[in-house]
Amino acid sequence: MSAPKRVGQHTLQFANPPVIVATASVVGPKEGEGPLGDTFDMVIDDSYFGEETWEKAERKMLEEAVKMVIAKAQLKPQDIDFLLAGDLLNQTISANYAARSLGIPFLGLYGACSTMYEGMALAAMLIDGGFAHHVVAACSSHYDTAERQYRFPTEQGIQRPPTAQWTVTGAGAVLMAPVGNGPRITHATIGRVLDVGIKDPNDMGSAMAPAAVDTIVRHFQDTGRGPIDYDLIITGDLGRVGHEIATKLLGEKKYDVSKNYSDCGILIYDHERQDTHAGGSGCACSAVVFAGHLMGKLNEGRYKRILGVGTGALLSTTATQQGESIPGIGHGVVIEG
C-alpha cells in the first residue's frame, strides 16, 4: 500500500502545492548592516526594540513579523486558521506569548533552528490536506537571549572560538494558502535526529551537518533527483564550518554540490567585517533569509526551484551537563518559483 502523496520512502509530494502568499521579516541592527540588509522588511534600531528585556524584544519581533505577513496578504488575524510557531527559548516563550496576543489557534513547535522549515512543511500538509485556508508559520531568535540561555550572558564578554556562530536577532513569518500568487511548496522531506558526538556548544555546524546531509540524500533518493535539478540547495545555519563538512559528506555520496550549495548562516553576515566567526545561526537565520532574500529571488524568477533544509542543533544545557552530545536535525522543503 502506498499513500497518495508520498514519493520514495520519506518524501511528501503535494498534490496541490500550497502557495506562499506572503513573507515578512524583522531583524536586528547587525543583520540590517549585513549583506542582505536591504531584503528585510523591518530593521529595528536597537536590540531591546523598546522593551525592558531582550526576551520581550524577541517576542515583539515575532508578533510584528506575524502581523506584517497577515497585513501583506490583506487579511486579518481572524482569517488565519493556524499559527505554527516556535523559538529557541525554554518553553518557546516567544511563540507562546505572541500566540496569546494574536489569538490565532496555535500549534507550538520545537525544532531548534529548524523550526521555520518544520513549520513550513507542516503548514503545507495542513493546506494540501484540506484542513486550512490560511496558515502562518513563524519563528524567532535573538542573539542576547540565546547566548545567556545556552552559553554565557553577553555582558560577560567571553571570547568566542572560530567555530562559534552568531545567533541571528530577528523573526520571520510565512503565510501559505491553497491558491494565490507566489512560489509553491512541492515536496517536503522530514528530518531524523542524528548525533555524531559533538559536545561543544560553540561548534554547532559540525553537530548539524550530518543531519542535513541525511535529509538531502534521502530527498535525492526518494525523488530520483540530484543537485543539478535545483537552482539552489540551501541549508539553514550550518555556517562555514558546517557547510564545508556537508559539501564533503555529500561528495562522498557522489553528489557534487560545489556549484549550487549555500547556507543562510554564510549569506546573512559579512564575517570578516562583522566578527561573526563561522556565520549566523538561530531560528531566525533560515527564516529571515527565506522571507527576505530567497523569496525575492523566487519572485524575480532568478531561482525556479530550490531545496531548502532548515537545520537545528538540539542543544540543551541540562543534557550537556549530564554528559550528552548535541544531536542535529534537518527538515527539507522544495519551493518552486
Add this chain to the structure above:
Amino acid sequence: MSAPKRVGQHTLQFANPPVIVATASVVGPKEGEGPLGDTFDMVIDDSYFGEETWEKAERKMLEEAVKMVIAKAQLKPQDIDFLLAGDLLNQTISANYAARSLGIPFLGLYGACSTMYEGMALAAMLIDGGFAHHVVAACSSHYDTAERQYRFPTEQGIQRPPTAQWTVTGAGAVLMAPVGNGPRITHATIGRVLDVGIKDPNDMGSAMAPAAVDTIVRHFQDTGRGPIDYDLIITGDLGRVGHEIATKLLGEKKYDVSKNYSDCGILIYDHERQDTHAGGSGCACSAVVFAGHLMGKLNEGRYKRILGVGTGALLSTTATQQGESIPGIGHGVVIEG
C-alpha cells in the same frame, strides 16, 4: 469558500477518521499505586528507571512507550512515517533524544501538558490528509525533572500549597493509521492561548481552565453539539481546582457538564491517600490516562464518544521572573469507540 474538512469556524472534521491502532503507557511507582494502576502497560520500580539521572529516566520511559506501541501494532520503527513528540523539559530533550535512538522522521512539538492532544490532532491531519500510513504521537513528564526545572528541587522538601498539582511520572504513546481496528478520531478543535493573569506556578488549574473552556465552547458552537452528545468530556490536567472553575465557566455559557465531565488529573491519583493535593499534571497525565484507562473503556464499548481536551500551562521561569503571568492552551479531540 469552505474547506472540505472543517465544520464551523475552528473545528476539523476528518473525512476518513484515523484509527488509533494501539496505545502504550509507562508510569512511575506512585502512578502505579493510584486508582488507575491496573490500566497501565508498565509500572517502573523506582523513578530513576536504572539511569543516573531523572532526565535520562524520563527519556527512557518515552523510548519504551514508543517501542511498545510499535510492537503492539506488530510493526517496526522503520514502518513509522512520523514521530510527533514533546515534553516539558527545556528544549524538549526527552523527545529529541528518544527520536535520536528511534531513528524515525521527527516533528518536535511544544504544547506543555497539552502535547499529547496536539500530537494526536496533528497525527490525525497527517493521516487523513494522505501523508502517512503510521504516525506515533507521544510525550512524557517526570515529577522530579519538572519540579527542579519549574519550581524547587524535590530534595529541598518545600511545602506545597493545596492548589499545587503533582506532575505525573510517565510516558504515553498513540499509534494511528488510516485503517485498522480501534477507536477513531473524528474531530479536532485546536486551542488558542488564553491568559487570565495567574502568576502562581502552584496554581496551574486556574491558569488553564479558561483555555480549556474556550476550546470546548468553540467545539460545541462549531459542531452544534452539547455535553449530552458525549459519554465523557475529559480535560487533561486541570485537577480539582481547575475542574471546578471549568464546570462553573461552562455553566455560565449554559453548558451543564455536571454529569459527564471529568479530568485526568483527578482520576490518576487518590488525592487523600497519595498527598497529591489538587491532582495530577504534566504531559504524561492526559497521555497515560488516555493510553490506559480511556482506551480501555473505548475498546470495551463503555464509552462510545468522548471529547478529550489536553490542557497546557505555558509556564516559564524566565517569563515569570520578568513579571509575566501564565498563559494556558487546550487542544480538543473527539474519539469514537
